[in-house]
Amino acid sequence: MSKIRFMNAIVIDGSGSAGFAADVYIDDDIITDVVPQPILVPVRDDYEAIECAGKVLCPGFIDIHTHSDFNVLIFPGMESSLSQGVTSEVFGNCGIAIGLATPAEDFKLERRALDRYGVKLDWTDLSSFLTRVADNGTALNVASLAGHGTLRKRVMGTANRAPDVAELSQMCRDAEASMAAGAIGLSSGLEYIPGAYASIDELSAIAKVVAAAGGFYATHLRDEGDHLEAAVEEAISVASNAGISLQLSHHKAELRRNWTAVRRTLARVTEAQASGIDIHIDQYPYTAYQTSLQTIVLPRWANAADSEALAELINTPGNRERIHAEMSHHDWSRIKIATCATHPDYIGMSLETLAANTGQHPQDFVLDLLATPGPWISAVHHAMSDEDVEYVLEDPRVMIGSDSVATDITHHGSSEQPHPRTFGTFARILGHYVREKKLIGLEEAIRKMTSLPASRLGWHNRGRIGAGFKADIVLLDPETVGSPATFEQPRQRATGISQVWVNGTLAHDGGRPTGSRSGQVYRK
Numbered sequence: 001m002s003k004i005r006f007m008n009a010i011v012i013d014g015s016g017s018a019g020f021a022a023d024v025y026i027d028d029d030i031i032t033d034v035v036p037q038p039i040l041v042p043v044r045d046d047y048e049a050i051e052c053a054g055k056v057l058c059p060g061f062i063d064i065h066t067h068s069d070f071n072v073l074i075f076p077g078m079e080s081s082l083s084q085g086v087t088s089e090v091f092g093n094c095g096i097a098i099g100l101a102t103p104a105e106d107f108k109l110e111r112r113a114l115d116r117y118g119v120k121l122d123w124t125d126l127s128s129f130l131t132r133v134a135d136n137g138t139a140l141n142v143a144s145l146a147g148h149g150t151l152r153k154r155v156m157g158t159a160n161r162a163p164d165v166a167e168l169s170q171m172c173r174d175a176e177a178s179m180a181a182g183a184i185g186l187s188s189g190l191e192y193i194p195g196a197y198a199s200i201d202e203l204s205a206i207a208k209v210v211a212a213a214g215g216f217y218a219t220h221l222r223d224e225g226d227h228l229e230a231a232v233e234e235a236i237s238v239a240s241n242a243g244i245s246l247q248l249s250h251h252k253a254e255l256r257r258n259w260t261a262v263r264r265t266l267a268r269v270t271e272a273q274a275s276g277i278d279i280h281i282d283q284y285p286y287t288a289y290q291t292s293l294q295t296i297v298l299p300r301w302a303n304a305a306d307s308e309a310l311a312e313l314i315n316t317p318g319n320r321e322r323i324h325a326e327m328s329h330h331d332w333s334r335i336k337i338a339t340c341a342t343h344p345d346y347i348g349m350s351l352e353t354l355a356a357n358t359g360q361h362p363q364d365f366v367l368d369l370l371a372t373p374g375p376w377i378s379a380v381h382h383a384m385s386d387e388d389v390e391y392v393l394e395d396p397r398v399m400i401g402s403d404s405v406a407t408d409i410t411h412h413g414s415s416e417q418p419h420p421r422t423f424g425t426f427a428r429i430l431g432h433y434v435r436e437k438k439l440i441g442l443e444e445a446i447r448k449m450t451s452l453p454a455s456r457l458g459w460h461n462r463g464r465i466g467a468g469f470k471a472d473i474v475l476l477d478p479e480t481v482g483s484p485a486t487f488e489q490p491r492q493r494a495t496g497i498s499q500v501w502v503n504g505t506l507a508h509d510g511g512r513p514t515g516s517r518s519g520q521v522y523r524k
Contacts, residue, residue: 002504003027005044006475008037009052012443013465014059014450019443024057026471029504029518033467052475055498056442059450059463060087060472061426065218065249065282065401067091069098069144073132074117078139078406079513080418084427084483084494087472087502088141088462088522089406090453093249094220095189097147099129100178106157109306109376127181130521137517139507140406141472143457143524145218146178148188148206149195158194158305163202171202172209182523184457185215187249190222190231191295193305200237207242214524216456218247218282225254225383232265236272236279245278247456250403251392252289254383262388266395280456282401283392285428288382288487289403290338290419296381297335297351297366299326307373314371324363332362334382336487338417341375347417348488351379380419380487390439393429399453400429409491420490424483427494431482442478458524471504 004026011034012019025033025047063081069091072078081089092099098114101107102124111121123129126144133142155170156163163171175186186207189195207217217239221231232248239246248269253261269279294303294310302323304310314320332352340346346354355365369377392398402425407418420428426449433439440448454463462470474497481496493511500508505518 002471003047005047005049006052006057006473007049009055009057009475011465012056012058012446014446014463016443016447016451019056024465024473026473026501026504029471031465031467031469031471034465050475050499054477056476056478057465058446058474058476059465059469060474060500060502061085061400061449062088062090062453062457062459062463063402063425064090064247064399064453064456065093065403066406067093067096067404068142068406070113071405071407072138072142073114073119073136075406075408076136076138076517077408077513077515079408080404080423081402081406082139082500082508082513083409083497083511084424085474085476085497085500086140086426087474087500087507088143090143090145090184090457092145092147092183093187093218093403095147095149095187095192095195097126097144097150097187099123099126099144100147100150100154100174102154106153112375125181126178126183130182130523134521138519138521139513139517140502140519141462141522142519143184143522144182145185145187146175146183146210148186148198148203149192151175151178151206152194152198156194158309160194160197162199168202168205172206175206175209176213179210179213179215179524182521183215184522184524185218186210187218187220189220191220191224193303196222196300196303200234200241203238204241207238207244211242211244214458216245216247217242218249220249224252225258228253228258228261229265229268232268236268236277239277239279246280248279248281250289250401251281251283251398252384253388254289254381256385259385259388262392266392269397279397280399281392281395281397282399283389284401284403284421284425285389285393285433286419286421287384287386287389288380288419289384290378290380293337293366293377293379294370296379297327297330298323298370302326307370307376311371311373314367320367320371324367327363330362336380337377338380338419339376339378342372390433390437393433394440396444398448399456400426400449402426409493418490420483420485420487422485423490423492424485424494427481427483427497430476430478431496435478435481459522471501473499473501475499
């Protein structure tokens with residue numbers, strides 16, 4: 001049982017209020033006392049003292065948007081998150097929830113991702129998945145959303161049509177069962193198959209069931225580029241129809257011609273809030289996103305659920321010519337391969353360079369690459385502007401979410417190059433945007449990472465430094481905290497994070513994980 005006294009700390013309690021000098025006491029997994037200086041208290045000899053002079057003590061960071069359900073059984077230490085001060089994660093975002101996948105053939109893509117590391121997908125519902133995670137142990141607290149795309153696939157596979165009455169009823173029953181099993185809300189990924197086939201009516205019907213169970217609706221919008229504003233309107237309509245709280249995921253405007261559109265979308269959010277709709281937003285602090293190559297470069301109708309179906313689609317007579325004609329005209333130098341097991345030498349190289357090396361136009365190079373079945377191919381697209389990132393970050397409604405998959409720093413798969421947000425999101429906010437650019441204050445940045453997401457999640461005993469709160473705690477140096485992770489060298493731990501405590505257990509110390517598995521699986 002831990003009895004710790006953090007001495008002479010600069011406490012930033014997560015509320016947004018100014019930091020203050022204090023001693024903080026924890027007993028087991030609970031903060032029992034916060035004693036502002038210079039108040040003197042009797043010496044408590046049974047407490048281990050940790051000197052914190054010159055350092056900030058704050059609540060553990062809550063990553064509101066991740067996909068770590070893919071890796072939580074593979075890398076339960078979740079070091080990439082833990083090393084930057086994250087103590088809790090929400091996964092199952094963008095309509096994809098591994099906990100709702102099944103051993104059925106429609107989930108072969110999900111099975112492959114797990115099989116690669118010897119994890120057998122043998123659960124059939126969210127409850128059994130969350131039990132498996134708890135039994136396996138996790139370094140962080142975790143909670144899951146119910147993914148609409150996965151719910152749809154359970155019932156309809158990847159069919160490109162509206163559900164019939166029986167199918168929609170089954171999706172609603174599965175959503176209801178997921179909420180009963182502990183899901184905290186519903187997510188959608190409307191750029192991805194099969195979520196892209198859903199209508200407002202379908203989404204609203206399922207969201208209404210989730211609202212009745214006290215959940216919220218987080219959406220990866222149908223379009224984050226040319227049709228961003230229409231996609232925000234769709235999300236607001238779903239929330240209004242269902243009477244549910246809305247969260248706009250990783251809010252941004254892709255492609256130079258759409259930069260500054262976030263000013264209009266945030267103004268529209270303000271209007272919708274004035275009409276009574278509860279809306280929050282999450283963001284990661286980078287000007288590039290990472291997703292499947294096909295999602296970035298192909299027209300929507302030409303996307304497919306797996307590489308075999310995609311290759312068949314491209315190779316169908318007449319399709320390749322049509323796809324070629326409808327592909328967007330990108331700056332191909334700004335799209336770089338991140339994952340490609342069949343060609344690991346492509347990783348980190350731009351489509352412009354790869355095409356030039358083969359004497360092809362980039363569109364032809366891409367179609368050749370995707371026309372051959374194989375493992376999933378992802379890419380990084382440098383498509384956003386610094387000014388937009390800063391404008392969104394300054395908005396007080398915006399929470400921080402990495403959109404990453406937690407991993408181990410020692411795992412260097414030859415076909416994997418994660419986005420630097422995986423190791424750097426929270427530390428980059430504190431180092432680059434707080435200390436270097438002075439865009440927002442340290443207290444406000446920490447509020448966006450702690451009490452703001454905690455209130456969204458209804459976690460009344462996390463996200464603050466105060467008596468009675470869970471002892472999820474970060475000790476950091478405000479002068480050195482930051483992220484050295486880059487797109488070229490993403491697997492680098494944050495700097496300036498001295499210690500991370502999860503439920504009163506020291507989980508990260510002096511730049512290294514302790515190996516603890518003190519995280520808890522949260523069920524609503």
